[in-house]
Amino acid sequence: MRVEADYDVVVCGGGAAGIGAAIGAAKSGAKVCLVEKYGFLGGAATTSQVLAYCGLFQQGREPVRAVSGVGEDVIAEIRELGLDGGAFRSETTGNWIVLLDPEILKFALDNLVQRHRIDVKLHTRVAAVSRTGKRLEAATLAGMSGRRHVVAEAFVDASGDANLAMLAGLDYQIGNGEGRLQALTMPMRIGGIAPDLKIDRDALQSAIARYNETGRYPIQRTDGGIIIRLPLSSDMWWMTVDLDIADLESDSFTRAEMAGRAMAHDYLSMLRRAMPGFENAYLVATGPQVGIRETRHPVARYQLTKEDVISGRLREDGIARAAWPIELHGEAGKPVYTPIGGEGYFHVPYDAIRAKSLANLWYGGRVIGADPDAYGSIRVMGTAFATGEAAGVSAADYADRNHKTDCRSVQARLSAQGAMI
Ligand SMILES: Cc1cc2nc3c(=O)[nH]c(=O)nc-3n(C[C@H](O)[C@H](O)[C@H](O)COP(=O)(O)OP(=O)(O)OC[C@H]3O[C@@H](n4cnc5c(N)ncnc54)[C@H](O)[C@@H]3O)c2cc1C
Numbered sequence: 001m002r003v004e005a006d007y008d009v010v011v012c013g014g015g016a017a018g019i020g021a022a023i024g025a026a027k028s029g030a031k032v033c034l035v036e037k038y039g040f041l042g043g044a045a046t047t048s049q050v051l052a053y054c055g056l057f058q059q060g061r062e063p064v065r066a067v068s069g070v071g072e073d074v075i076a077e078i079r080e081l082g083l084d085g086g087a088f089r090s091e092t093t094g095n096w097i098v099l100l101d102p103e104i105l106k107f108a109l110d111n112l113v114q115r116h117r118i119d120v121k122l123h124t125r126v127a128a129v130s131r132t133g134k135r136l137e138a139a140t141l142a143g144m145s146g147r148r149h150v151v152a153e154a155f156v157d158a159s160g161d162a163n164l165a166m167l168a169g170l171d172y173q174i175g176n177g178e179g180r181l182q183a184l185t186m187p188m189r190i191g192g193i194a195p196d197l198k199i200d201r202d203a204l205q206s207a208i209a210r211y212n213e214t215g216r217y218p219i220q221r222t223d224g225g226i227i228i229r230l231p232l233s234s235d236m237w238w239m240t241v242d243l244d245i246a247d248l249e250s251d252s253f254t255r256a257e258m259a260g261r262a263m264a265h266d267y268l269s270m271l272r273r274a275m276p277g278f279e280n281a282y283l284v285a286t287g288p289q290v291g292i293r294e295t296r297h298p299v300a301r302y303q304l305t306k307e308d309v310i311s312g313r314l315r316e317d318g319i320a321r322a323a324w325p326i327e328l329h330g331e332a333g334k335p336v337y338t339p340i341g342g343e344g345y346f347h348v349p350y351d352a353i354r355a356k357s358l359a360n361l362w363y364g365g366r367v368i369g370a371d372p373d374a375y376g377s378i379r380v381m382g383t384a385f386a387t388g389e390a391a392g393v394s395a396a397d398y399a400d401r402n403h404k405t406d407c408r409s410v411q412a413r414l415s416a417q418g419a420m421i
Pocket of ligand 1: 012013014015016017018035036037038042043044045047048050051052053054055124125126127158159160161163164184185186187290291292293364365366367379380381382384
């Protein structure tokens with residue numbers, strides 16, 4: 001196949017990690033190609049209505065920032081476009097988050113990647129890669145006009161699903177290692193309720209209890225689930241549609257998508273019947289796709305452990321801060337939280353973002369090395385910006401240094417571009 005373009009860094013996936021990686025690499029002077037299979041950037045925030053950035057702040061009475069750099073650039077841009085972008089304390093969990101609007105986020109990310117002159121390929125998948133020995137040489141991109149071959153000095157897998165690592169033939173683990181995957185959730189966005197209506201959680205819990213006696217799809221979040229009124233629209237963002245998934249087969253995802261939509265419509269009918277103020281409520285969106293918490297975990301040179309998280313382990317080779325508590329969804333609808341010890345954050349070490357057996361592949365976001373508990377912390381989007389930025393800067397550094405890796409140089413470059421370590 002003909003080589004159509006030559007880059008320093010190719011990034012697979014345009015979610016929080018891919019944005020962090022592409023902008024981080026571009027700020028380091030690299031020529032960057034960012035490949036995204038959807039027609040917009042944002043990852044789970046825009047594909048699955050995950051409309052809150054977690055992990056930008058530590059837990060506690062006051063919001064203490066844990067991520068800056070590209071994550072902060074994104075917040076500045078959404079503010080420019082009219083979103084508040086400030087730390088918001090979740091009523092359900094007490095954690096600090098930043099609320100999003102998907103249309104503003106899409107546009108903000110378009111502006112940012114264009115400003116950094118990143119060559120963005122939307123509607124395009126990384127469909128194959130070629131390697132020689134311990135290096136990736138090229139990626140085959142499948143888009144509207146067919147397939148094209150691009151070569152690069154270094155690559156970042158920010159696909160969430162480890163698609164690039166899988167295509168490269170690297171080992172990976174599915175779910176917790178015994179094949180068990182965290183539950184899927186289909187966040188619902190509900191309109192048609194008055195902006196000043198205070199959603200009565202006691203009334204909602206009673207409605208759920210009544211529904212669960214005879215309803216078709218018993219609701220596991222009997223506490224009412226996560227409820228947030230979204231900025232601008234005042235729509236209700238509701239997380240109650242939880243689905244177990246047994247494997248990564250297309251048939252299983254098809255069933256989950258259809259079952260999720262059936263549940264969303266049934267739950268909406270329940271709200272309209274049982275909750276005062278919801279008589280005219282309607283479903284604004286369930287998102288282009290169901291929210292997927294975990295799929296494949298490719299093998300990294302270091303795997304973060306539960307102990308690293310709960311002791312708040314800080315290290316010389318840290319390249320990012322992770323500040324979200326361990327949040328596990330082992331049983332659909334019953335999230336369990338474990339706080340971070342020490343200073344309230346732990347370091348992600350350089351080796352957790354490096355592929356084990358390839359010299360020029362880095363990981364960003366939810367594919368970095370982590371055991372099942374640590375994964376419950378590092379997977380959030382605030383942390384994904386930070387690990388993505390570190391991966392992009394590492395890839396650019398490798399290209400600049402004639403294929404040498406140097407953690408100190410990466411740390412210095414990250415600090416110079418405003419990232420917190
Ligand atoms: C229901 C649910 C609720 C959650 N709640 C929160 C929350 O409130 N706050 C929070 O911060 N996190 C939350 N999370 C976790 C968080 O959304 C993800 O872990 C996070 O999005 C990871 O970021 P990422 O960039 O690694 O991956 P993603 O956001 O998944 O982005 C990966 C991108 O890669 C693209 N891609 C994949 N394969 C290819 C390919 N071959 N070629 C091209 N593009 C490709 C995808 O289309 C996608 O855009 C939640 C997750 C779920 C499922």
